[in-house]
Amino acid sequence: MAGALRVSLNLESSVPAYRQIANDLRRHLVEERLKPGDLLPPIRQLAVDLGVHFNTVALAYRMLAAEGWLELKRRRGAAVIARNAPRAVDRRQVDHLLRQLAHIAAELRSVGMSSRQISLALRRLAQGTRP
Amino acid sequence: MTSASWSMMLVVSVNAILFHAMPRFSRPDILFAVTVPEAFAAGAGRTLVARYRAIVWSGATAALAIGLLLPAFLPGSGQGGMLVIGPVAGNMMVALAAWLLAHRKARAHAVPFSDVRVASLVPRDTSLPGGTLFAAGPFAILLATAVLVYTYRDDVRAGPITIKPFGPLVFGGVYVAMMLTMAVSLARTTRQIAVDGLAAAAEQRFRRVNVLVLVLTGYAVAVLLSVTTVQSMPAFGDALSGRVWLVPMPIMLFNFGVALWMFRVGQGGQRAVAPAARQEVHGDATPDHAWKVGGLLYFNPRDPAIWVENRVGFGYTLNMGNARAWLLIGMMMLAPMIAARLLF
Numbered sequence: 050m051a052g053a054l055r056v057s058l059n060l061e062s063s064v065p066a067y068r069q070i071a072n073d074l075r076r077h078l079v080e081e082r083l084k085p086g087d088l089l090p091p092i093r094q095l096a097v098d099l100g101v102h103f104n105t106v107a108l109a110y111r112m113l114a115a116e117g118w119l120e121l122k123r124r125r126g127a128a129v130i131a132r133n134a135p136r137a138v139d140r141r142q143v144d145h146l147l148r149q150l151a152h153i154a155a156e157l158r159s160v161g162m163s164s165r166q167i168s169l170a171l172r173r174l175a176q177g178t179r180p
Numbered sequence: 181m182t183s184a185s186w187s188m189m190l191v192v193s194v195n196a197i198l199f200h201a202m203p204r205f206s207r208p209d210i211l212f213a214v215t216v217p218e219a220f221a222a223g224a225g226r227t228l229v230a231r232y233r234a235i236v237w238s239g240a241t242a243a244l245a246i247g248l249l250l251p252a253f254l255p256g257s258g259q260g261g262m263l264v265i266g267p268v269a270g271n272m273m274v275a276l277a278a279w280l281l282a283h284r285k286a287r288a289h290a291v292p293f294s295d296v297r298v299a300s301l302v303p304r305d306t307s308l309p310g311g312t313l314f315a316a317g318p319f320a321i322l323l324a325t326a327v328l329v330y331t332y333r334d335d336v337r338a339g340p341i342t343i344k345p346f347g348p349l350v351f352g353g354v355y356v357a358m359m360l361t362m363a364v365s366l367a368r369t370t371r372q373i374a375v376d377g378l379a380a381a382a383e384q385r386f387r388r389v390n391v392l393v394l395v396l397t398g399y400a401v402a403v404l405l406s407v408t409t410v411q412s413m414p415a416f417g418d419a420l421s422g423r424v425w426l427v428p429m430p431i432m433l434f435n436f437g438v439a440l441w442m443f444r445v446g447q448g449g450q451r452a453v454a455p456a457a458r459q460e461v462h463g464d465a466t467p468d469h470a471w472k473v474g475g476l477l478y479f480n481p482r483d484p485a486i487w488v489e490n491r492v493g494f495g496y497t498l499n500m501g502n503a504r505a506w507l508l509i510g511m512m513m514l515a516p517m518i519a520a521r522l523l524f
Contacts, residue, residue, distance in 0.1 A: 053376055054300065054301040054302055055298055055299065055300060055301060055375055055376070056298070056299055056301055057296060057297065057298040057299075058296070058297050059295055059296050059297075060295040060296075060297070061295040074301070077301065083301070088303050089301060089303065090299075090300075090301065090302070090303045090304070091303070093368070093369065093484075094303070094304070094306070094368065094369075095299055095301075096484050097369055097370070097371050097484050097485045098297075098299035098300070098371055098372050099297045099299045100297055100371070100465065100482075100483055100484065100485070101297075101484070102484060103484060126303060
């Protein structure tokens with residue numbers, strides 16, 4: 050497992066803490082910095098380190114387990130698993146995410162970014178690099 | 181000078197030295213139990229430390245003067261506990277007042293607690309140093325002694341107070357179990373403050389040494405109680421008579437060495453780390469407002485950690501706002517009661 054694998058959360062953010070944790074973890078998984086077989090810290094340990102309730106971390110782990118990224122291990126945290134089988138596209142979830150993206154694109158245009166700049170940034174994000 | 185005067189001088193001096201060194205015990209950016217910019221702690225904060233130390237030593241000097249001059253003015257007062265207790269208590273109160281005053285002044289320079297939390301996703305080693313077998317060693321020692329006592333049960337000598345033959349061993353078992361519970365809990369439920377790099381490695385080493393001290397204390401108690409029990413059996417003679425306290429000496433010396441090492445590396449091992457390597461580490465990841473009585477007690481019901489780094493002194497302290505911490509405290513209070521019940 051590569052070094053500097055971190056998860057961060059901002060308690061001032063309007064995004065719930067469990068989502069922030071899940072988002073960070075998902076980013077590491079998508080960018081393959083977390084690979085199949087890697088172990089994640091036990092729920093209690095990560096909760097204590099982040100200073101949040103155990104359920105917050107448990108919820109983030111469960112969310113990623115439901116997405117097929119993790120296998121939960123009793124008292125040992127979670128392990129990253131291979132997502133071999135192509136997953137069925139959840140149309141409702143995709144629509145929901147695209148709607149969110151549309152709002153963000155509108156916000157980006159309102160702060161002065163051109164359509165071209167937005168497309169470029171999105172392409173870079175999709176390729177796993179920073180825009 | 182009477183022995184009471186010597187005792188008073190010793191206690192007051194040790195107390196003054198401890199209070200003098202106390203600001204050095206904290207992390208580099210914690211001053212008088214307040215999170216401050218490291219530049220302040222290393223710069224302008226020194227004036228605050230110097231003033232605090234001046235009050236501590238003035239209090240100690242006054243306590244020594246009163247304690248030594250009192251018998252000359254009040255004949256007969258050179259004996260007894262009051263000569264010791266009076267100056268020692270006075271010295272302690274002055275030193276505590278100096279600490280609280282400095283704590284209050286340092287709060288004016290406090291750094292606001294960050295709402296951003298960062299943690300490493302790399303699982304860390306939370307096992308006991310030496311493994312489970314090593315941790316179970318004290319139980320093996322006590323069990324072996326119990327077998328010996330059982331074998332020579334008709335031979336056990338009655339001491340001046342009637343002590344049940346297995347009492348000290350069962351008490352030892354309870355004490356060792358308590359030490360191990362604390363060690364496991366410390367290893368697993370303490371927050372990692374530095375996320376990665378040299379600072380994180382130093383912090384983990386510091387924690388493991390603390391856990392090792394708890395395990396070794398269990399060994400010291402098991403060996404001491406076993407030897408005491410064997411001593412009470414005529415079949416094994418009085419070879420160690422009067423020198424039983426020497427038996428756990430190596431472990432006690434080790435613990436003393438650890439205390440000196442902690443003084444050198446500072447709280448969380450952070451003073452041994454180059455400032456550049458701990459640039460991302462700020463404070464001890466606990467909010468200042470949760471520290472009560474000048475930083476002596478930590479009370480934060482919103483914090484899931486059972487143990488947090490001490491802000492006054494080395495090592496760790498319990499989060500009094502956590503119900504699990506109270507379970508541990510209950511256990512520690514129960515042990516002496518069990519001891520009394522088992523011993524006599």
